[in-house]
Amino acid sequence: MRPYILAETNWKAVKETKFELAVLPWGATEAHNYHLPYGTDNFESDYLAAKSAGLAWDKGAKVIVLPTMPFGVNTGQSDIYLDINLNPSTQFAILCDIIEVLNRQEIFKLLIFNSHGGNNWKSMVRELGLKYPKMFICVSNWYQSLDKKKYFDEPGDHADEMETSLMLYLKPEFVLPKKDWGEGKEKKNKIKAFSEGWVWAERKWSQITEDTGIGNPKKATKEKGERFYKDVCLKMAKLFIEICKADLENLYE
Numbered sequence: 001m002r003p004y005i006l007a008e009t010n011w012k013a014v015k016e017t018k019f020e021l022a023v024l025p026w027g028a029t030e031a032h033n034y035h036l037p038y039g040t041d042n043f044e045s046d047y048l049a050a051k052s053a054g055l056a057w058d059k060g061a062k063v064i065v066l067p068t069m070p071f072g073v074n075t076g077q078s079d080i081y082l083d084i085n086l087n088p089s090t091q092f093a094i095l096c097d098i099i100e101v102l103n104r105q106e107i108f109k110l111l112i113f114n115s116h117g118g119n120n121w122k123s124m125v126r127e128l129g130l131k132y133p134k135m136f137i138c139v140s141n142w143y144q145s146l147d148k149k150k151y152f153d154e155p156g157d158h159a160d161e162m163e164t165s166l167m168l169y170l171k172p173e174f175v176l177p178k179k180d181w182g183e184g185k186e187k188k189n190k191i192k193a194f195s196e197g198w199v200w201a202e203r204k205w206s207q208i209t210e211d212t213g214i215g216n217p218k219k220a221t222k223e224k225g226e227r228f229y230k231d232v233c234l235k236m237a238k239l240f241i242e243i244c245k246a247d248l249e250n251l252y253e
């Protein structure tokens with residue numbers, strides 16, 4: 001029973017604690033190549049947020065991890081069987097309700113612990129920041145917190161070597177045997193400007209990859225997953241501690 005995980009702790013403990021920072025893991029439910037579970041993003045954020053919060057808690061940070069939101073924005077995967085889409089406007093409404101509670105109860109720091117590339121938070125955070133001026137709302141992408149090249153050989157961004165390694169470490173019982181791993185080959189837009197990153201259109205997922213993956217998972221190992229997991233947690237824990245300690249009236253130097 002971890003006192004920093006809301007789903008596990010209880011009223012007796014919670015009512016005695018003044019929490020500084022709420023962490024909201026937010027994933028997605030979607031196909032991850034042939035071999036990883038639909039809940040991959042949720043398992044990743046569950047484990048990473050909990051471990052990071054534990055490290056921060058041990059150093060005195062009063063952090064509380066909210067239950068992971070299991071559905072994310074999957075507007076580009078509408079034709080992939082059982083990918084469950086939450087429209088951005090629905091996501092905004094849910095986030096707004098959660099912030100309403102935190103604001104009323106004077107937990108003024110919120111970190112959205114994002115685990116899914118299709119969730120875009122900046123415009124929502126801008127609007128909610130205006131609506132709740134006492135709230136400090138920030139967003140992290142754990143998968144961008146470290147230089148992946150130092151941990152993995154193959155690049156990718158969905159069910160790739162990194163995600164497969166993490167799941168081999170965290171939930172090996174839910175990873176199919178290697179013979180079932182697709183190549184995660186990505187087709188690029190014929191218009192070059194899109195690859196250069198300064199023009200954007202939503203990718204029609206079923207047209208850019210055969211197996212739903214982007215990034216070849218074949219060099220994934222449990223050991224790589226463990227090393228990456230532990231380093232991400234250390235970095236995240238440091239962030240949690242810094243946000244807890246931060247004086248919101250005096251953030252800049």
Ligand SMILES: [Zn+2]
Pocket residue numbers: 032040041115116158159163
């Ligand atoms: Zn994923």
